[in-house]
Amino acid sequence: MVPPTTADEPIDEEQLDELVGMAVNELGAAYYAPLIVIGDRLGLYGALADGGPLLPAELAERTDTVEPYVAEWLAAGAAGGYVTYDPETGHYSLTAEQAALLADEDSPAFLAGGFHNSVSGGRRSALLLGLVDNRPNGETLTHLGAEVVRFAYDHYGTIGGALEEFASWKGRSTPFTELTPRWAQLARSVAIQYDPTQFIVESLERLHQRGIRPATIDDVFMETCRINQPLAVEVFVTQDRRDDVLTADGDINESTLADPTVYKSGIHFQFKFQLSHIGLLTDGGTDTKEKVLKDEWELVHSIAT
Incomplete structure (x- = not known):
C-alpha cells in the first residue's frame, strides 16, 4: 500500500x-x-x-x-x-x-x-440536558445553558480559552470537585437533569436504604430494572447481549449478570467516572472487565437513613 x-x-x-x-x-x-x-x-x-x-x-x-x-x-x-x-x-x-x-x-x-x-448530535444532547430550549422561533439557551456560557467567559475570557482549559483536564485523576469546584457544581447541575443520572442515583438511594452500601453493578442494574426495566436494559446492557439477558417472557435472566461482558463499558467506565468527578459517586469507573463485578457503586451523600 x-x-x-x-x-x-x-x-x-x-x-x-x-x-x-x-x-x-x-x-x-x-x-x-x-x-x-x-x-x-x-x-x-x-x-x-x-x-x-x-x-x-x-x-x-x-x-x-x-x-x-x-x-x-x-x-x-x-x-x-x-x-x-x-x-x-x-x-x-x-x-x-x-x-x-x-x-x-x-x-x-x-x-x-x-x-x-x-x-x-451535540444539539440533541444540549436539548436533552436542558441547556437549550427548542421553541417555535428557534433554539435558545435556557438559564442553565446561559450559565455554562457565562462560566466560560467569566473564568477563561473566551469559549476557546475554556475549551483549552477543558482539554488540559483530560486524563486527570483529580476530581473536578477539587480541581475546579465551581465547574463541578455547574456540571453536577447539568448532569442531574439527565435521565440515566437520575435513574442511577434513585436506584442507589433505594439500595443504601436497604443497607446495601456499597453496591455492585449487578445490584444497581437489578434495582434500576425494578424502576424501569426497558430503560435499565437500554442504559446498562450491550446491544449484542440483550437476547441473553432477557428471557423469552421478557424477564431478566439473572444468571447472565455474573458475566461482565454484558455491561456497556460506557456505563461502568466513562459515565461512572463522570459522576465521581462531579461528586455524586465515591469512586470512578473501571474499563477492566475482570474488575467490573467487584467495582463499588456508592453515593457520596445519601439521604437514605
Missing part, C-alpha cells in the same frame, strides 16, 4: 492513525465539533493547508472573515491538536496529517464531514 500524501508532503501514517483516533473520540463527546464545522464551512482549513503557515490576520484576509474570531478559533484548534501553532513566530499551520483529516476531501482519512453530524 502506498502511503497517502497531501500535496507533496508524505504523511506519517502512525501519526495519522493517532490523529484519527483522537478525532473519533472527539466525535463521541462533540468536544470540538462546532469549531471544526466552522473551519470546514468557512474554508479555514483549506486556506491553512494551501497557504500556511499564516498569522490570524492573514488567514482572516484570505477567507474574508473577522480577525478576532479567527484568532480565537485558531487558539482553540491548537489547544485541541487540530491546528499547529509556532509560538516563536505566531504562525498557524496544518501538518500533512491534520490536512488529510480536515482539509483534503479526497483523503481516505477526511473526517470533517462527520463533525457536521456530531454538531447535530
Whole structure:
C-alpha cells in the first residue's frame, strides 16, 4: 500500500492513525465539533493547508472573515491538536496529517464531514440536558445553558480559552470537585437533569436504604430494572447481549449478570467516572472487565437513613 500524501508532503501514517483516533473520540463527546464545522464551512482549513503557515490576520484576509474570531478559533484548534501553532513566530499551520483529516476531501482519512453530524448530535444532547430550549422561533439557551456560557467567559475570557482549559483536564485523576469546584457544581447541575443520572442515583438511594452500601453493578442494574426495566436494559446492557439477558417472557435472566461482558463499558467506565468527578459517586469507573463485578457503586451523600 502506498502511503497517502497531501500535496507533496508524505504523511506519517502512525501519526495519522493517532490523529484519527483522537478525532473519533472527539466525535463521541462533540468536544470540538462546532469549531471544526466552522473551519470546514468557512474554508479555514483549506486556506491553512494551501497557504500556511499564516498569522490570524492573514488567514482572516484570505477567507474574508473577522480577525478576532479567527484568532480565537485558531487558539482553540491548537489547544485541541487540530491546528499547529509556532509560538516563536505566531504562525498557524496544518501538518500533512491534520490536512488529510480536515482539509483534503479526497483523503481516505477526511473526517470533517462527520463533525457536521456530531454538531447535530451535540444539539440533541444540549436539548436533552436542558441547556437549550427548542421553541417555535428557534433554539435558545435556557438559564442553565446561559450559565455554562457565562462560566466560560467569566473564568477563561473566551469559549476557546475554556475549551483549552477543558482539554488540559483530560486524563486527570483529580476530581473536578477539587480541581475546579465551581465547574463541578455547574456540571453536577447539568448532569442531574439527565435521565440515566437520575435513574442511577434513585436506584442507589433505594439500595443504601436497604443497607446495601456499597453496591455492585449487578445490584444497581437489578434495582434500576425494578424502576424501569426497558430503560435499565437500554442504559446498562450491550446491544449484542440483550437476547441473553432477557428471557423469552421478557424477564431478566439473572444468571447472565455474573458475566461482565454484558455491561456497556460506557456505563461502568466513562459515565461512572463522570459522576465521581462531579461528586455524586465515591469512586470512578473501571474499563477492566475482570474488575467490573467487584467495582463499588456508592453515593457520596445519601439521604437514605
